[in-house]
Amino acid sequence: MEMLQTFNVTVDGVTASYPAGTAYEVIAGDNRKKDGNDILLVKRDGKLRELHRTLRRDCVLEMVTAADKPGYQTYERSLILLFLKAFYDTVGAENIRRVCVDHSVSHALFIRTEGDLTADEALLAKVQARMEELRDAALPIRKSSMDTEDAAAFFRAHNMPDKAETMRYRLGSHVNVYELDGFVDYFYGYMVPNTSYIKHFALLPAGEGGVYLRMPAQEDPSRLGDFTPSEKVSRVQLEATLHTERLGIPSVGILNDMIAADRATELILSQEALMEKQIGDIAQQIAERRDVRFVMIAGPSSSGKTTFSHRLCTQLRACGLTPHAIATDNYFVNRDKTPLDAEGKPDFECLEAMDVEGFNRDMLRLLKGETVELPRYNFQKGMREYDGHTLTLGERDVLVIEGIHCLNDRFSHALPAERKFKIYISCLTTLNIDDHNRIPTTDARLLRRMTRDARTRGYSAAATIAMWPSVRRGEESHIFPFQDSADVIFNSALLYETSLLRPYIEPLLYAIDKSDPAYPEARRLLKFLSYFLPIPADVVPLSSIAREFIGGGCYNV
Numbered sequence: 001m002e003m004l005q006t007f008n009v010t011v012d013g014v015t016a017s018y019p020a021g022t023a024y025e026v027i028a029g030d031n032r033k034k035d036g037n038d039i040l041l042v043k044r045d046g047k048l049r050e051l052h053r054t055l056r057r058d059c060v061l062e063m064v065t066a067a068d069k070p071g072y073q074t075y076e077r078s079l080i081l082l083f084l085k086a087f088y089d090t091v092g093a094e095n096i097r098r099v100c101v102d103h104s105v106s107h108a109l110f111i112r113t114e115g116d117l118t119a120d121e122a123l124l125a126k127v128q129a130r131m132e133e134l135r136d137a138a139l140p141i142r143k144s145s146m147d148t149e150d151a152a153a154f155f156r157a158h159n160m161p162d163k164a165e166t167m168r169y170r171l172g173s174h175v176n177v178y179e180l181d182g183f184v185d186y187f188y189g190y191m192v193p194n195t196s197y198i199k200h201f202a203l204l205p206a207g208e209g210g211v212y213l214r215m216p217a218q219e220d221p222s223r224l225g226d227f228t229p230s231e232k233v234s235r236v237q238l239e240a241t242l243h244t245e246r247l248g249i250p251s252v253g254i255l256n257d258m259i260a261a262d263r264a265t266e267l268i269l270s271q272e273a274l275m276e277k278q279i280g281d282i283a284q285q286i287a288e289r290r291d292v293r294f295v296m297i298a299g300p301s302s303s304g305k306t307t308f309s310h311r312l313c314t315q316l317r318a319c320g321l322t323p324h325a326i327a328t329d330n331y332f333v334n335r336d337k338t339p340l341d342a343e344g345k346p347d348f349e350c351l352e353a354m355d356v357e358g359f360n361r362d363m364l365r366l367l368k369g370e371t372v373e374l375p376r377y378n379f380q381k382g383m384r385e386y387d388g389h390t391l392t393l394g395e396r397d398v399l400v401i402e403g404i405h406c407l408n409d410r411f412s413h414a415l416p417a418e419r420k421f422k423i424y425i426s427c428l429t430t431l432n433i434d435d436h437n438r439i440p441t442t443d444a445r446l447l448r449r450m451t452r453d454a455r456t457r458g459y460s461a462a463a464t465i466a467m468w469p470s471v472r473r474g475e476e477s478h479i480f481p482f483q484d485s486a487d488v489i490f491n492s493a494l495l496y497e498t499s500l501l502r503p504y505i506e507p508l509l510y511a512i513d514k515s516d517p518a519y520p521e522a523r524r525l526l527k528f529l530s531y532f533l534p535i536p537a538d539v540v541p542l543s544s545i546a547r548e549f550i551g552g553g554c555y556n557v
Contacts (some may be wrong), residue, residue: 107225328403
């Protein structure tokens, strides 16, 4: 009698034998995580694998849950597929013109629906009930391969032309699609094996055909995340998305069409002209408020704050004002006074890392017309120094102050509110791969950060990826809570930037070794970048925010 072949599988240092062909889902069931979160993927010898895949050799497996970034992204994709299936079942394909997953907002996705329907509470209650029914049935999510041309024809026939357009630029002869109870869709990432894994969700009407699809927070996947959306940021994001669609560029496929037709220069210059107009409008608002002396600018990492500040200063001069740039980094406390975080490391992002009283004292003196010697922070020595740099404010002078805490009134507590003009800047991506595959704002910023870190700091892409979770935690604590206090929200995203960044980033990502913890994220980003045709930097203006990351700009950033 022939013996069944077995393989050794090591999980958390413990090795067990399993028959060849055992699904990873079975092995995951034998290795439940202590935190109780469902295992959604496995990492086999450093590479992510879906749970329906089977054992074919000895290996080391790591269990991935929604508390891990790849698992959380898998949960989100699977939830979108579940929603789409339930929505089409409830409304009927004949009544749906389009469903577009636009952006994330406060542990939820904002989804626009178009067609012969009203996405009110009554309809969404039916959709949610259908989602729960599908979840409880533990229906399989099946993955299959389709000829690329056949897939494009299929999606055209099913009123999803955006997917067909994107597939024009796929080099492979086949693409993977997912099927849930007869509903077929394309996603550029992994899925859970069946609907029972998609435990927590809720639907809320968002007005004008919009739907909020709530989901868990990565920090605690066992329940729905808190839902406290920023009204101002959401409004700016939606307005920017609708403007992108008015330009006729709702997806990467259309962007690639423009690049292939040698219209990249037209796109770049029109995007830069729009951004210059928006910055000019902000400068005009400031000029019209004659009592403003402090322009306070804050935003998350790689949002382009520094270049924006320079461009705003140029526009303020055009309005007859005299701007002076102030970097709040110069008001760090000396390094030996820097608070420590929970891991015992210096916490440079908390408010207590700043000399708040010194900043307020200097700003008040400037407001009174006094001459003030301003500090410069020596990052090598970890201390503030004074080198005779003084400033006196004239009648038409304004201070353009940039820093992580600038929207937090605790940082500028002594400054009169009517003297402050607050600006929140972020890279709010409006372009999608297709209607059901959004481009996260955090991805756009991570690509920017990687490019700049490699150019200006000599950091590897792996190092940037490794520090990114810490950067994100700091943003959640010190920036995002104050978004709605801003007088103006500025979107620094450029439709062409991923195509521009692709040639800079791909070599950095390919350099990451399989043994590096950043390898799965590098592979995901390489897949993402492959959807974009590259464009050269030749015609990107020297004043562009993009220059802050690729270099060659006219500002010293």
